[in-house]
Amino acid sequence: MVRYQSGDAAAAKSLIDRLSGQLYSFFASESGSRTDAADMMQEVWLRIHRVRHTYRPGEPVLPWVYAIARRVRIDNYRKRRRIRSREIATDVLPAVPAATQSAAQLPSFADLVANLPRSQREALTLLKVNGLSIEEIARTTSSTPGAVKQRIHRAYDRLRSLLQPAGTTETGGGV
Numbered sequence: 681m682v683r684y685q686s687g688d689a690a691a692a693k694s695l696i697d698r699l700s701g702q703l704y705s706f707f708a709s710e711s712g713s714r715t716d717a718a719d720m721m722q723e724v725w726l727r728i729h730r731v732r733h734t735y736r737p738g739e740p741v742l743p744w745v746y747a748i749a750r751r752v753r754i755d756n757y758r759k760r761r762r763i764r765s766r767e768i769a770t771d772v773l774p775a776v777p778a779a780t781q782s783a784a785q786l787p788s789f790a791d792l793v794a795n796l797p798r799s800q801r802e803a804l805t806l807l808k809v810n811g812l813s814i815e816e817i818a819r820t821t822s823s824t825p826g827a828v829k830q831r832i833h834r835a836y837d838r839l840r841s842l843l844q845p846a847g848t849t850e851t852g853g854g855v
Contacts, residue, residue: 682737695741696725703749710753716760724752792839800835803828 683691703724707717727748735744789809793801799821806812806820814832818825 681732681735681741685732685735685737692729699742699745700725703745706746706749707753710757716756720749720752720756723756724749727752786843792842793835795842796835796838800831800838803831804835807832 681691681695684695700721704717704721707720707724708714724745728745731748735741793804796804802821803817806817807814812820814825814828817823817828821828
């Protein structure tokens with residue numbers, strides 16, 4: 681490990697060859713998926729490479745490596761759980777609702793944004809028309825990213841209410 685820290689490519693290869701089998705078993709025992717185990721193996725070696733300077737020479741290598749591997753496994757578990765919570769399992773795709781208004785009946789973009797306050801109109805135009813990022817808009821308007829996000833969110837809410845047919849209410853969703 682000390683040689684690997686100093687940039688010895690042969691030492692890195694040797695370390696990978698010696699520990700990869702053990703680490704793969706560590707990952708495969710928990711995930712049950714060969715693909716997930718292989719992905720975690722790749723991630724652990726990337727992290728080890730990034731943080732190799734934190735290894736203290738003279739200390740045992742295995743506990744240090746397994747501490748990193750454990751974090752990779754936890755991060756992978758959380759990522760899979762987060763993805764699973766947002767996925768919707770379905771055998772049949774839901775039908776797309778018919779449009780209630782034709783495109784000819786909708787007001788133009790310029791007419792819609794004309795109803796917005798200047799700060800919201802400016803932020804929305806910079807985002808959607810000019811293609812700037814939130815951070816770029818914040819720098820352009822001498823504002824914070826949080827304030828820009830709030831302006832855009834309020835603009836979306838206002839546009840949603842303008843586009844909604846009279847007498848209907850909509851919850852959630854986004855523009």
